[in-house]
Amino acid sequence: MTKPGEAKLSHLFQPGRIGKFEVKNRIKYGACCVSNYNGRDGTITPRELARVRVIAGTGCGLITNQGAYPDALGEGKSYFRQIAIHDDKFLPQFEMIARYIHDAGAMAMQQILHAGRYGGIDLGYCVQPSVVPQTLPHFRPPRELTKEQIKVVIAQHADAAKRAIRAGFDATEVTSFMGYLLANFNSRFTNQRTDEYGGSVENRGRFMRELIDAIKQATPDNPLSIRLNGAELMDRWGGNTQEESFELMQQAADCGVDMISVTVGWQEAPESSFGRDVEPGYWNFLSEKAKKMFPNVLVAFGNRLPDPAMANACVKDGVFDYWEVCRPLLADPELIHKAAEDRMEEVRPCIGSLNCLSRLFRDLPYTCTMNPMLGHEVEPEYHVTEATEKKRIMIIGAGPAGMEAAITARKRGHSVTVFDKADKIGGALGAYAANDLARPADLQSVIDYYGVMAKKLGVEVRLNTEANAKFMRSVLHEYDVCIVAAGSRTDMAVFQYLEGSELLVDALEVAHGRTKVGKRVVMIGGGMIGLTISEFLAKAGHEVTVIEQEKRIGGDIMPTFKWRHTAWVDELGIQTVTLAHLTKVSKEGATVKTTKGEEKFIPCDSVIVSSPRKANHDLFYEFQWMVDELHGGGDATVPRGLDAAIHEGYRLGVRI
């Protein structure tokens, strides 16, 4: 029977066909980089297998398993715990993965990832078509592949494809995304060869054509997908133009690939391709162009396209054949099922924080800001199970930590009441969202999600209720458990003996819109809160100077988004003074002192304080003799951010 969402999104949920394989819908689970959950030698771990079971159950018609490197030496290995497919000893785990995917009724595709310029993580060098030095310090010095080595690499790919098919996969995929070996050969930037593999687009595409041919010969009955850049975003380095990128796609199509997955950007690209500052749907024109150029080849696409309704429209309008989705499914593995059941308001949204990638590039397993379970599927302690003893839980604070704890505990059968002194849920996140220059809707969607889930699950939310000792006495013995998730506050007490401290303004009051500031503003604190409010004010026409005690601004910002803030600071003309602290405030301005002992007067109308922050943990002391169990979570224990708040809230919810 057709589900209501399937009827609404009928184009997305229509069956498809890839080669001889029927696919139940038009949704392709993208390989999503790698998880870093595996062994250093490329072996697949129980942690990974547990994760893949979840991926298999996402409801996608086609599931691409994460990229495996194809060579024993590890020249193609880019990530610390990337899986390998160069030997039959890895077969049993690949067989299990293929089986999980098939058991879920999906088509199984294995990606082969030779990272080229970004590879050789254990070797101290990487291989490329030409010796083009690195532009990012993350990567290793290059060595040029000889013609003989090129043949070997191609054979390794074909061998890996054959092995994947032997393991039970239906199809394979070779990826050039984002600047891997295939891209290195294709690109004018990294391919400077003078032999038949370099020079013209025709020559640069030779490696790809030979690769396709070798894999097709090795696995003639199985479809091959190839991931190619629609745009490299490497113009400044002399990378391929869009025309050249599509010419290379044409070559792939002519060679008989079954699917082209259109991608955007290299890791070295100076602009964002799928971060939170990119509007959803921004890159769709690239897949639309590919689909028009190659009507007989299946086109998959998903860069910065998190919305099933938009994907449905794209399939309907011929923008692409398959919605390639990954990160939204990290945030909520139930996304497709919820879309099919028309329960999109219950989807835990991907907010594009790129926490996942921030961690990968620090050789850590990827996690998700929004999904605390990600990467812990193998651990029973992380699963939401019915509570043995049902408890009455009160939660102080309706921010992300409190709301996450509330809905998780409620799912386990506890009775949950959330108290907050504000007139709406969301805590400081609401204020932060209101000032966010990237895309406020993303952060607001987190609050909306908690509102929907609290209502659906029957979490009682009592707003405009301040929790203090008097209040606690009024509800004494009504609750078994109290979770203090009251967030943090600006520690104004630090400035209490400062001359003119009465003139200071609390950043949170400004963020909430409760306090207006003058034209010229000094912001004390160049962390996430200080910068976000400063950027908002600067965009609104204020002249802003940020004072930071540390050497650098943005110290608490997610690495993959820090660059955005520093760029905004520059673009908006925000002045920064680092290694300095506030010494005096007057109606005329602020005086700061640097670590070198230099004093500086900055004329301004308002001085806002965003740092330091102090955990609102006072209630712990007040409540410790008033309730059976007392816990704390999120900023109320240590001021940090959204990721820690949600994860701690969840861990409390599954534990109590």
Place this chain on the structure above:
Amino acid sequence: MTTATDQTFGEIASWQSMLDRHRELFLDMVQGSRIGFVSREASGILPGKHLDGVKVASEVPMLAWQLENGGMSARIERFAGMSSTKVDLLLVADEEALETMRSELGGDTLTVIKRLIRRGRMMFFVFKNKAQLQDAGYEDFLDSLGLAFLGACR
């Protein structure tokens, strides 16, 4: 080779003054740390033609910053291609960037360089990996140019 004035980079004394003004950025750097600047046009390191830079036909001037005696010194050396140039970081400036740098030497030159990088007027290559650069004390300098934040899947 050191010259007082170079046609490409201007007054070396002005560069030295600029480096002295920003000496705190180099405090953590280890002795011998080196940063080079070359002209994109002169070196032949043009977009899509980097090999010409690797195998540069004739030697061209390179502005080298080298950490010695506790401070960063500016000098003009010869650039004979990437493979033979012993620098940790190479910045390749086009004509517009060079002109802008020359005219801004008395001001906030590092911010100017950061903007030139962002605008694509100046390319950069790294010859040490992240850990090596961190160990060599490059963090503050890379940060001042915005380089530490660039790249890696945004």
